[in-house]
Amino acid sequence: MHRLRLEITSDPIHLAPVRRQVEAFATSAGFDETAVCDIGLCLNEAMANVTRHAYGGATDKPILIEAGFENKTLEIKMRDWGNGRDPSSVPPKKDPLTPGGLGMVCLRSLMDEMVFTKQPDGMLLTMRRRQ
Numbered sequence: 001m002h003r004l005r006l007e008i009t010s011d012p013i014h015l016a017p018v019r020r021q022v023e024a025f026a027t028s029a030g031f032d033e034t035a036v037c038d039i040g041l042c043l044n045e046a047m048a049n050v051t052r053h054a055y056g057g058a059t060d061k062p063i064l065i066e067a068g069f070e071n072k073t074l075e076i077k078m079r080d081w082g083n084g085r086d087p088s089s090v091p092p093k094k095d096p097l098t099p100g101g102l103g104m105v106c107l108r109s110l111m112d113e114m115v116f117t118k119q120p121d122g123m124l125l126t127m128r129r130r131q
Contacts, residue, residue, distance in 0.1 A: 002029060004067040010051040010080075011059040019044050022067055022076065029069040030131060038110040039074065039129055045103035046078055046125055054082025054123060072131040073112075081122035088116050 004025045008014040023040040031039065047063065055061045064079040087104055107114045113128040 002069045004065075006065040008063050008065070009059065010047075010055045010061040010063055012048065012051060014063075015044055015047055018047065018065060022065070025067050025069070026074055026129075029074055031074065031129070035129065035131075039076070042107050042110050042127060043076060043078075045106050046127070049087065049103045050078070050080045050082060053085065053087065054080045056083070074129045074131075076127045078125045078127075079119070079122065081119075084118050084121070084123050086116045086118060086123070088114070 002025065004021065006018055006021065008018060019040045022043050023036050026036045026039045043065075047065075050063055051057065051059065051061075062081055064077075066077045066079075068075050107127065110129075111127045112130050113126075115126045117124040117126065
């Protein structure tokens with residue numbers, strides 16, 4: 001089983017480097033270019049949402065990202081220690097031209113599975129994409 005573990009802060013400066021690392025991980029696991037782009041976009045949106053919503057814009061809070069590949073499935077876990085609100089309960093966005101709210105649309109449509117698990121001190125997002 002292949003594994004990747006990244007410990008970062010909620011600073012948006014980490015978005016591009018982390019996205020590139022996870023995209024390289026997905027490529028090494030055999031995902032095609034379209035799937036790799038989808039996975040990178042979803043991770044980027046999820047990380048931005050943690051900074052914006054779970055941490056209220058704070059850029060110095062911890063985020064733990066773990067990725068694994070097994071049985072033709074990529075699993076990405078993202079743990080934060082934010083406010084613990086479950087964003088999956090937010091109704092889907094109706095108007096794509098209105099700013100904001102597209103992160104959840106991406107996660108719902110581009111990943112095979114997305115599960116938010118409330119933690120005593122934050123949230124754990126598990127995303128899965130099958131080959």
